[in-house]
Amino acid sequence: MPEMLTGLDGKLLLWIQEYLRNDVLTPFFIFITTLGNSGFLWIAVSAVLLAQKGTRKVGCMCLCALVLSFLFNNLFLKNFVGRARPFDTLEALVPLIRRPSDFSFPSGHTASSFAAAGVCYRKLPKKYGIPLLIMAALIGLSRLYLGVHYPSDVLFGMISGWFVGCAAEALIGLLTKRSEGENRR
Secondary structure, eight states: OOHHHHHHHHHHHHHHHHHTOOTTHHHHHHHHHHHHGGGHHHHHHHHHHHHSGGGHHHHHHHHHHHHHHIIIIIIIIHHHHOOOOHHHHOTTOOOSSOOOOSOOSSOHHHHHHHHHHHHHHHHSOHHHHHHHHHHHHHHHHHHHHTTSSOHHHHHHHHHHHHHHHHHHHHHHHHHHHHHHHHHHO
């Protein structure tokens, strides 16, 4: 990562630690980040969508987005970039949760959240999509508040998650179109 970006990232995290952390917000953000652990919330949302005939295709898209996000962001990019966690490079930064042991870039919590929430935002009525997108943003913000990701990790997680979700939509759309075409024969 370029030094200027890392410096700005670090200053923002230390500012959050100094001026935003407090006894009221800390339990809230710990709870929010826990919802994103292992994609728990998004797997649950996908299961609810899969259980209903009218939203089954969107549920498949969400699950596909989660799998693609895990493969691209967690398995490939994190290991390719190999960025250390901010608490390993900023002495003054104190993480508020157990220290993750994998690399920092990109934020897997944020990427998976925006992958699934983006699908829901684009494919479901806005009364469902908007709250899920807000939840995805809160999960990303929680990673900064808790001191386990740099802002650029979260920003790239948002962007990659959004595009991975689009790719999942296209893939499932193609597969279902092909399947429907074969069923007509």
